[in-house]
Amino acid sequence: xxxxxxxxxxxxxxALFLLTSSGAYAAPVxxxxxIVLPFEVNAxxxxxxxxxxxxxxxxxxxxxxxxxxxxxxxVMALIQQQGITELSxxxxxDISLLSGASYxxxxxxxxxxxxxxxxxxxxxxxxxxxxKPVFIAKNGLINIIPAVDELVDVASNEMLSKxxxxxxxxxxxxxxxxxxxxMRLRSRKGDGLDGKQINEDIKRIFDLGYFSDVTAAIDQxxxxxxxxxxxxxxxxxxxxxxEGSDAVDEEDILAAMSSKTGAVLNEKLLAxxxxxxxxxxxxxxxxxxxxxxxxxxxxNHSASLVFTVEEGNKLYISEVKLQxxxxxxxxxxxxxxxxxxxxxxxxYTGTGVxxxxxxxxxxxxIGAYYLNRGFMDVAVGEPQVEYLEDGIIITxxxxxxQRYKVGNIAFKGDLIEPDAVxxxxxxxxxxxxxxxxxxxxxxxxxxNKLTEYYTQHGYAFAEVDFDTRxxxxxxxxxxxxxxxxxxxxxxxxxxxGNTQTRDNVIRxxxxxxxxxxxxxxxxxxxxxxxxxxxxxxxxxxxxxxxxNPDEVDLKVKVKEQNTGALMAGVGWNTWGGVGISGSVxxxxxxxxxxxxxxxxxxxGKGNRYDLYFYxxxxxxxxxxxxxxxxxxxxxxxxxTYSVLGGETQVGRPISDKTKIFAxxxxxxxxxxxxxxxxxxxxxxxxGDRIGSVVSASFVRSSVDDxxxxxxxxxxxxxxxxxxxxxxxxxxxIKLVGDTRAYYALNKDNVLMGRVKGGALLESxxxxxxxxxxxxxIGGINSVRGYKTSDFAVLNEDGDKIGGNRMAFVNxxxxxxxxxxxxxxxxxxxxxxxxxxxxxxxxxxxxxLMSYGLEWRWxxxxxxxxxxxxxxxxKVDGDEKDPRFEFAMxxxx
Numbered sequence: 001x002x003x004x005x006x007x008x009x010x011x012x013x014x015a016l017f018l019l020t021s022s023g024a025y026a027a028p029v030x031x032x033x034x035i036v037l038p039f040e041v042n043a044x045x046x047x048x049x050x051x052x053x054x055x056x057x058x059x060x061x062x063x064x065x066x067x068x069x070x071x072x073x074x075v076m077a078l079i080q081q082q083g084i085t086e087l088s089x090x091x092x093x094d095i096s097l098l099s100g101a102s103y104x105x106x107x108x109x110x111x112x113x114x115x116x117x118x119x120x121x122x123x124x125x126x127x128x129x130x131x132k133p134v135f136i137a138k139n140g141l142i143n144i145i146p147a148v149d150e151l152v153d154v155a156s157n158e159m160l161s162k163x164x165x166x167x168x169x170x171x172x173x174x175x176x177x178x179x180x181x182x183m184r185l186r187s188r189k190g191d192g193l194d195g196k197q198i199n200e201d202i203k204r205i206f207d208l209g210y211f212s213d214v215t216a217a218i219d220q221x222x223x224x225x226x227x228x229x230x231x232x233x234x235x236x237x238x239x240x241x242x243e244g245s246d247a248v249d250e251e252d253i254l255a256a257m258s259s260k261t262g263a264v265l266n267e268k269l270l271a272x273x274x275x276x277x278x279x280x281x282x283x284x285x286x287x288x289x290x291x292x293x294x295x296x297x298x299x300n301h302s303a304s305l306v307f308t309v310e311e312g313n314k315l316y317i318s319e320v321k322l323q324x325x326x327x328x329x330x331x332x333x334x335x336x337x338x339x340x341x342x343x344x345x346x347x348y349t350g351t352g353v354x355x356x357x358x359x360x361x362x363x364x365x366i367g368a369y370y371l372n373r374g375f376m377d378v379a380v381g382e383p384q385v386e387y388l389e390d391g392i393i394i395t396x397x398x399x400x401x402q403r404y405k406v407g408n409i410a411f412k413g414d415l416i417e418p419d420a421v422x423x424x425x426x427x428x429x430x431x432x433x434x435x436x437x438x439x440x441x442x443x444x445x446x447x448n449k450l451t452e453y454y455t456q457h458g459y460a461f462a463e464v465d466f467d468t469r470x471x472x473x474x475x476x477x478x479x480x481x482x483x484x485x486x487x488x489x490x491x492x493x494x495x496x497g498n499t500q501t502r503d504n505v506i507r508x509x510x511x512x513x514x515x516x517x518x519x520x521x522x523x524x525x526x527x528x529x530x531x532x533x534x535x536x537x538x539x540x541x542x543x544x545x546x547x548n549p550d551e552v553d554l555k556v557k558v559k560e561q562n563t564g565a566l567m568a569g570v571g572w573n574t575w576g577g578v579g580i581s582g583s584v585x586x587x588x589x590x591x592x593x594x595x596x597x598x599x600x601x602x603x604g605k606g607n608r609y610d611l612y613f614y615x616x617x618x619x620x621x622x623x624x625x626x627x628x629x630x631x632x633x634x635x636x637x638x639x640t641y642s643v644l645g646g647e648t649q650v651g652r653p654i655s656d657k658t659k660i661f662a663x664x665x666x667x668x669x670x671x672x673x674x675x676x677x678x679x680x681x682x683x684x685x686x687g688d689r690i691g692s693v694v695s696a697s698f699v700r701s702s703v704d705d706x707x708x709x710x711x712x713x714x715x716x717x718x719x720x721x722x723x724x725x726x727x728x729x730x731x732x733i734k735l736v737g738d739t740r741a742y743y744a745l746n747k748d749n750v751l752m753g754r755v756k757g758g759a760l761l762e763s764x765x766x767x768x769x770x771x772x773x774x775x776x777i778g779g780i781n782s783v784r785g786y787k788t789s790d791f792a793v794l795n796e797d798g799d800k801i802g803g804n805r806m807a808f809v810n811x812x813x814x815x816x817x818x819x820x821x822x823x824x825x826x827x828x829x830x831x832x833x834x835x836x837x838x839x840x841x842x843x844x845x846x847x848l849m850s851y852g853l854e855w856r857w858x859x860x861x862x863x864x865x866x867x868x869x870x871x872x873x874k875v876d877g878d879e880k881d882p883r884f885e886f887a888m889x890x891x892x
Contacts (some may be wrong), residue, residue: 032068036072041108043109062155096125102194103119103122114140120135145827151210165225168189171229187201210266216229233264236262240261258274285353317391322334322395324400327375335488337362354385354394374437378399405474406437408477413481414481423563428443457519461486466481488551490553493512494553505591510541525539536561565587566583610628613627624652626648627646639672639674641670661695663692693720696718718736730769735758741753753811755807758775780865784852784885806832812828848869849873852882853867853868
C-alpha cells in the first residue's frame, strides 16, 4: 500500500464516520459532561492530521451517544489560559472542574508499521475514582475508526453502567441517626455518579451543623458502586448550665432552647437559641440583656454548654414622642396609641411595657388619625426605638401635609336614584355643610352604605368606589363611582350541615326565598338570626353564583352543637344565704327549636321547682308560646309563703327590635305561719288564696351585644290585671317598666343608666292590693347600701309593709379592666323610693341615695358580684352605715 493511498483511505473512512455517526446511535441524553483533551500522536507525517481530528472524532462519537461534550475551541482556550504544557492526572482534573465537566478523556495515538493503538485515560473530575486506563490496538490503518469506536464504547460503559450508585451509606455517626444525613442528600440510589452533586451533598451535610468534618468516597461492592459519606460528629452535650439569670426561670430558658442535653453540639442551633432566650428577656422588659456562651470540652467526646446572662436593668417605656405634629395637638394623637409610658397604675394595667408588634399598629393608628381629620397627604415614618439605661424612648415621625375640607360631592356610573336620594344615604354632605374636614373613614362608611343600598335593590354584586380631586389646595372634590352589575334573583335556597335540626326550623329564619329579588340587608339579618338561635356553633348564608348572571343560589351552611345542658350551681346572697340549684334543659327539642327545662332551687329560705316549655315559632308562624309551671315555698321574717301555679304567654315580634306578649297566670298560694306581731294586713290575707292574672308586656332591645352591651337600650314593660272578671281572690292592677341605656366611651369604658318603676293600683272592686304583689326594693339588685326593710312602708299599726309605688335609678361607670378574665370595676350612684299612697313614711327620707364601688367577675364559678354601698340618706331618723353585699352563682 503506497504512502499516498494510506492517508487517503483513512480520510475516506473518517468521512464515512462523520456522515453516519449522528444517526447510527440513539442513546438517551445523559446529564454527563465530558471534556476531550488533546491526544499525543506518535505516527508518520501522513497521520499528523489526527492531532486535531482525533479529539473531534471522539467528541462527535460521544455526542452521538447522548453525552454533553465541551467544544474543542473552549478546550484549547482553557489549556492556553492555564499555561498547561503537559497533561497529568492532576492537571486534567483541574481543567475538567474549570470546564464544568464530570469526566475527561486524553491519551496518545501510536503507529508501529501497520499496527495502530490508542492508549487513553478516563479521568473522573472530582477524584472519587482512580483514573481508568483504556488501551485499544488494531492491525491496519483502515481500523482507526473502529479503534475510536471501541474506545468510546469502553468509556461509555465505564461512565454509564459501572458508575451507577447502587448504595448510599453514612459512617461515623455515634449519637445522630444516619437518616438525619440521608434525608438531606440529593444523590439517590440508581443515579449516575455525579461529582458535582456529591460536592453539593457534602455542603448540605456541613450545613446541618452537627459535624466537624465530612468526606465522600466510592467503594466497589458486588452490588455496584457504594457512595459513602464519612462524618465526624461534634461533641455530645453532657450538661447545659445557665448563669446569671434571675428574671427568667432556668426551666423556661431550657424549654425555649433547641439544644438539649444528650444531643450533638450544633453552632447553628446555638445561634438560634441565643435569639430565643433574648426574646424571653425582651418579653419581661430586659431589652439590654446580653447572652454569651462557651463550650467546655471533655475527654470522652462530650462537652458542657455554659450560658452566661447579663440581664441589665428592666426597661419600661419612659416617653413616647411625636415629631412633626404642627397643626394637630401631639397629645391628642398619642392618646390613640396602644403604647404609652409607665405610670402609677402600670403595675395593675400593664401599660409601659413595649410590645414590638404594637409599633406597626400605632404607626397605622397615627396615619388613620390624620386621614380622618383632613390630612390626605400624611406620611408616617418608621418608629424609632431607643433603649437607654433609664428607659425606652419611642419616637414617631409624621409629615402632615396640607389639610383639606370637602368640596363638591358627585355621583357617577350606574345610578338608580337621583343625586338627592343618594346624598340622603351618605353623611359626607353634612360634613361639607358644617365645614368639617374630610374624613377618610367616613368616606369608606359612605361607600358601604351605598353598596348596601344597591344590594337591597337586587344588585348583589354592586361595587362602589370613590375618586378625590384636589381643587385649590384647601378642598377636595369627592366623586362616588357606582357599578351596579346585574340585578339578581334568588334561584334556589339549599341547606347543608344539619343532622338534627329540621329544615323548616332553619328556613323560617332565612328571610330570602326562591324567586325573590336578592336583598343584601335580608341576607345579613338572616345570618344574625341563625347565629342567635343557639343551635349552631357556626351558621352562614352564602351567596353562590350560577351560570346565569341574573341568578344566584343561597347555600345555608350550619354546624350543629350540643343544645342540651345539665347544670348545677351554688349561690349566695346577703338575704337568702347559701343556695344550690340544678337543671336539665334542651333548647332544640326533637330538632324543632323547642326549649324545655326542669329546674330546682334550694336555700335556707325555701325551695322552688320549675317545669318550662317554649315554642319560639308556633306552627312556623311569628307567634311564640311559653308554658311555665312552678311549685315554691319561701320563708319570710313574718310568714311563710307557698305557691303552686302556672303561666302561659303568647308573643309576637312587631319589629326587628321589639316583641310583645300576652299571658295568663293562675296561682294557688297560701300564707301561713304568720307571726303574732305581724301586720293586720298580713293576718287578714293569711290562708289559702287564688290568684288569677292576665298580663301584657313588651321587650325592646337595641344593644350591640346581649352578653356585654356597650351601646343601645334595653327596655321592658309589663301590665297585670288580677281578679275582677277573672275571679280569684286578688284584685289589683300592676304596672312595671324597666329601661337600661349604654354608652361606650371606648371599648373598655361604658356608661350605663337604669330606671325602673312600678305602680300597684286597686281595681274597680276597691279591695286593698294583695301583700304578695307589693314592691320591696333595696339591696344589690336595686339600691345598693340599703336593706329591703329600709324601704318598708309603715301602716297604721306600725307594721312594715311593701309599697304600692316604687322607683329606682342606677348610674354606673363600667370599666372592663381585664377582658381575659371578664373583670370590671363599677363605681355607682343609686337612688330609689318605695312608698304607699295611703301610708306615709316617718323620719325617713323620701328618696334614699347611695354611692359606692362594685367589682364583677365572670369567673369559672359563675358571675361574682362584690358591692360596697355607702348610704347618703337617713332611715328612721338615723344615718346608715356602709353595707357590703355579695352574690355568687355557678354553672358547670
